[in-house]
Amino acid sequence: MLSEFYLNLHPALQGLLKGLAVIGVIFPIAGMCSMAERKVAAWVQDRPGPNRAIVPWVAWIPFLGKFLQRIGLFHVMADGGKMLFKEDSLPGHVKKFYFVLAPILAMIPALTTVTTVPFGAYLDKAGAIVPLGLGPLDMGILAVFAVSSLGVYSLILAGWASNSKYPFLGSVRASAQLISYELSMTLSVIPVFLWINAPGRDGTLGLARAVEFQSGTWPGWGGTWFGFIMPLSAFIFLVSLFAETNRTPFDTIESESDLVGSFHTEYGAFKWGLFFVAEYSHMIVGSGIFMLLFGGGWNPLPWVPLATVVDLLHQLTGWAFTIHPLFVGVLSIAIFLGKIIAMLFFFMMVRWTVPRFRYDQVMRIGWRVLLPLSIANLLFYAIAIALIQK
Amino acid sequence: MAVVPLERKPLTLAERTYLPQIMQGLKTTMKHLVAPAVTLEYPEQRPVISPGYRGVPTLVKDPNGREKCVSCQLCEFVCPPKAIRITPGEIPFDAPNAHVEKAPKEFDIDMLRCIYCGMCQEVCPEEAIWLQNQYSMTGLSREEMVNNKARLYELGGTLPDEHRKWDKKKAAEEHGNAH
Numbered sequence: 286m287l288s289e290f291y292l293n294l295h296p297a298l299q300g301l302l303k304g305l306a307v308i309g310v311i312f313p314i315a316g317m318c319s320m321a322e323r324k325v326a327a328w329v330q331d332r333p334g335p336n337r338a339i340v341p342w343v344a345w346i347p348f349l350g351k352f353l354q355r356i357g358l359f360h361v362m363a364d365g366g367k368m369l370f371k372e373d374s375l376p377g378h379v380k381k382f383y384f385v386l387a388p389i390l391a392m393i394p395a396l397t398t399v400t401t402v403p404f405g406a407y408l409d410k411a412g413a414i415v416p417l418g419l420g421p422l423d424m425g426i427l428a429v430f431a432v433s434s435l436g437v438y439s440l441i442l443a444g445w446a447s448n449s450k451y452p453f454l455g456s457v458r459a460s461a462q463l464i465s466y467e468l469s470m471t472l473s474v475i476p477v478f479l480w481i482n483a484p485g486r487d488g489t490l491g492l493a494r495a496v497e498f499q500s501g502t503w504p505g506w507g508g509t510w511f512g513f514i515m516p517l518s519a520f521i522f523l524v525s526l527f528a529e530t531n532r533t534p535f536d537t538i539e540s541e542s543d544l545v546g547s548f549h550t551e552y553g554a555f556k557w558g559l560f561f562v563a564e565y566s567h568m569i570v571g572s573g574i575f576m577l578l579f580g581g582g583w584n585p586l587p588w589v590p591l592a593t594v595v596d597l598l599h600q601l602t603g604w605a606f607t608i609h610p611l612f613v614g615v616l617s618i619a620i621f622l623g624k625i626i627a628m629l630f631f632f633m634m635v636r637w638t639v640p641r642f643r644y645d646q647v648m649r650i651g652w653r654v655l656l657p658l659s660i661a662n663l664l665f666y667a668i669a670i671a672l673i674q675k
Numbered sequence: 676m677a678v679v680p681l682e683r684k685p686l687t688l689a690e691r692t693y694l695p696q697i698m699q700g701l702k703t704t705m706k707h708l709v710a711p712a713v714t715l716e717y718p719e720q721r722p723v724i725s726p727g728y729r730g731v732p733t734l735v736k737d738p739n740g741r742e743k744c745v746s747c748q749l750c751e752f753v754c755p756p757k758a759i760r761i762t763p764g765e766i767p768f769d770a771p772n773a774h775v776e777k778a779p780k781e782f783d784i785d786m787l788r789c790i791y792c793g794m795c796q797e798v799c800p801e802e803a804i805w806l807q808n809q810y811s812m813t814g815l816s817r818e819e820m821v822n823n824k825a826r827l828y829e830l831g832g833t834l835p836d837e838h839r840k841w842d843k844k845k846a847a848e849e850h851g852n853a854h
Contacts (some may be wrong), residue, residue, distance in 0.1 A: 329704050333712045423724075634708070638700040 287626035303419050307399050315565035320361045322633055329637040335360040368558040376447075376551050388552070388559035391439035394432045395566035401428040403493045404574050405583055405612040405618035414500065416493035417614055425491035426478065429574060430471055433529070436567060440538070440548045443560070447551040450453035454533040455547025458644060459538045462528060465651035466535075472659035473518045476666035477511050477578050483674055492574065496582030500590035508588030517662045519579040521655055526571045528651065528652035531564060533636040537644045543559060572628035573621070580624055583617035591617050729793045729806040732784055733831030734824070740829065741772050741841070743803035746779040750795035752805055758788035759795060774845050775824060782824040786812045801840075 291299065320335070327334025338359035344350045347653075353359070375381060403418035437460055444456020481494045501507015512519040528535040541545050549560050576582060584590045595616070598607045606612050642650065688693050715722060724730075735742050745764035764780030766773055772815040795804045809830060822830070 325708070327712075328708050331707055331710055331713045333714065333716060336716075634701060634704055635697075638704045639697055 295591070300419065304479070307404075307419055308396055311396065311399060311566055312562065314569060315562045316361050316365060318565040318568070319364065319561060319628060320357060321629070322636075323360070324357055325630065325633040326637060337519060338363045341601040356623040365558070368555050369555045373423040373554040375557065378448050380446040380448060383442050384551070385556070387439050387443035387446055387548075387562075388444060391436060391560050391563035392566075394435040394439075395563040395570070397564075398429050398433045398570045399427050401492070402570060402577070403491075403496070403582075404498070404621050405614050406493075406591060406597065407614040407617065408608070409610070414497060414592065415497070417545070418493070423489045423491050425489070425493075426474060426574070426578075427490045430467070433567065433570070434463065434467055436563065439560075439563070443548040443552070447548070449551060451545045452548045452550045455538055455540070455544045455550075458540075458544075459531075459548065462496060462535065462538060462647060462651070465648065466485070466525040466528035466655070467658040469521050469651065470529060472656075472663050473521035473525065474578055475663050476518050476670070477666060479670045480511075480514075480674075485495065492577045492582075495578050496584070499581045499665040500584055500592070501588065502590065502593060503578070503588045508590065510579060510581040510584075510587050513582075515579070515662075515666065517658070519575075519665070521659045521662065522575060522579065524650075524655060526575060527635070528647070529631070530568045530571050530632075531569070532632055532641050535647055536641055537647050540641060566633060569625060569628060572625045572632070575628060576621065576624045585620050591620070618648050724808045724810070725847060728808055728810070729791050729796075730831060731786065731809040731812055731822075732789065732791075732793075732795055732804055732806050734803060734827040734832040735805050735834045735835040737839075738833060739842075740833070741775070742778055743801045743836075744779050744782065745775060745777050745801055745803070746782075747777075747800065749798045749800065753794045755792060755794065756788040756790050758785045758790075759783070760785070766807075771773075772841065774848065775841050779824060782827055784822045785826065786814075786820045787817060787824060794829065802834075802836070802838075805834065806832065838844045 291302070324334045329486060334356075336355045338357070339350070339354040340359055341364075343359070354470050375384065399418040403416035405417040406414045406661075407417065409415050436555040440459040440463075441456045442498070444452040444454075444459070447453070477495055478490060481498045495511065498507065501509075506514070538544075539549075543545075544550075549557050552560065557583050581587060585594055592611070595613050596609060598604075604615050734742065734744055746761055748761050748763065751759045752763045760781070760783045761779050762781035764778055764787050766775055791806065793806050796806050807830070812820065
């Protein structure tokens with residue numbers, strides 16, 4: 286059996302395979318995001334959007350071929366191919382080593398954060414939930430925050446190595462903005478971890494525990510997602526996420542109208558593309574964490590956990606495979622991915638709805654509104670949780 | 676005019692959080708997300724050309740198939756960017772329309788120079804040059820972008836003629852009734 290062969294492999298090799306599999310999912314989704322971005326932009330602006338590129342032998346398929354062409358699927362390949370094959374210019378005035386290093390550094394934290402994010406679960410023989418993930422690390426959220434904030438170094442490096450004024454200004458903005466919003470983001474998730482580290486249980490910062498706490502059934506608090514119990518936390522986290530991932534209305538870092546293109550002004554071809562894949566990976570991981578912490582993770586609906594759905598499917602159809610761990614795992618990953626995609630769609634809708642904040646407004650919102658709000662929020666929930674879980 | 680000072684109200688708390696406005700905006704964006712596209716997909720879908728459109732200048736023939744241009748060269752003189760070049764020629768004596776006397780031997784319009792102003796059409800006493808519906812002129816070389824006489828007639832085709840000036844003139848000549 287293939288699964289036995291896999292389980293007999295060296296753990297390091299298993300990890301490598303799993304890692305490659307996850308990168309194999311994240312990378313295309315990040316690529317697709319750029320396409321979705323163009324397509325959603327077009328729809329919002331009452332245009333059809335990119336709908337021309339087609340591979341000849343796909344065009345021969347009736348209906349489906351036409352449909353794939355109209356939704357612009359092959360423009361992803363066309364765009365990616367263009368970035369691979371166009372001239373990868375290296376301007377004369379840049380600091381070459383760091384200039385090349387920056388996009389590579391951008392990719393590393395973007396793909397590393399995935400390791401501590403559980404993206405699905407299956408039920409073992411006893412009916413207990415076993416989360417699926419690359420590294421079921423207990424430090425979960427801590428590792429995510431630690432690694433994802435390294436992403437700003439690549440922006441600073443890119444801006445500095447570009448050796449010209451707009452990239453430099455952009456990278457200065459990036460460092461200031463990311464630092465200010467990191468604070469409120471971190472403070473906003475603490476109530477969740479205060480709650481899930483209930484007395485009498487092992488302490489953990491793992492994200493799977495947060496989902497476990499949101500997997501209850503109807504009567505009772507267990508099924509309410511943390512987004513309902515802690516709306517302010519969720520809101521602050523969401524706003525900080527927009528700022529951290531450099532999305533409108535907080536995209537003063539890129540801000541093409543006053544900084545040309547900011548840190549990637551001097552970049553082109555695939556190096557430029559890497560920055561964007563990194564940004565979309567950040568968005569994907571960020572949306573994933575938001576969904577794990579506040580949106581119920583892989584549970585399809587509030588008060589309807591995964592286990593209930595699997596039970597229901599099994600009773601309705603009577604098929605044995607519906608309780609097979611593989612099926613449950615795939616189902617949970619599908620639900621989780623669906624939520625992430627919904628989040629990404631929300632990101633794009635906000636982009637075409639809200640104009641960009643001025644840089645001073647970004648700073649004011651970060652330091653004078655969100656930070657005090659998140660501290661007050663933390664104090665409130667700390668006291669409330671201390672009283673409830675006494 | 677009286678000056679009406681407007682009271683500038685301070686923003687309410689809800690307005691300062693931006694949130695109601697963002698929700699309103701999201702509603703608008705959602706509405707447009709599902710609205711049908713308003714753009715044309717150009718090469719397949721062509722825009723409707725309204726009457727009076729000034730496209731590529733062309734030469735036209737009258738309903739009898741006679742070329743209307745008499746190579747008076749007024750358009751050549753009036754053309755602001757000097758896009759028109761005419762080499763006048765004579766109509767042979769034995770031709771059916773010999774009474775018109777003159778016709779262009781060569782007629783070139785350089786579409787790289789033409790500014791589509793329509794002065795040639797305005798000045799033409801014979802109504803022989805018309806700016807018609809074609810709006811898209813492309814070519815791969817400079818030579819290709821110069822419309823010669825054959826191409827101009829091909830583009831222009833035949834337009835109805837209300838005056839029949841030369842027919843009347845011929846009839847008058849034959850019946851001794853000068854105007």
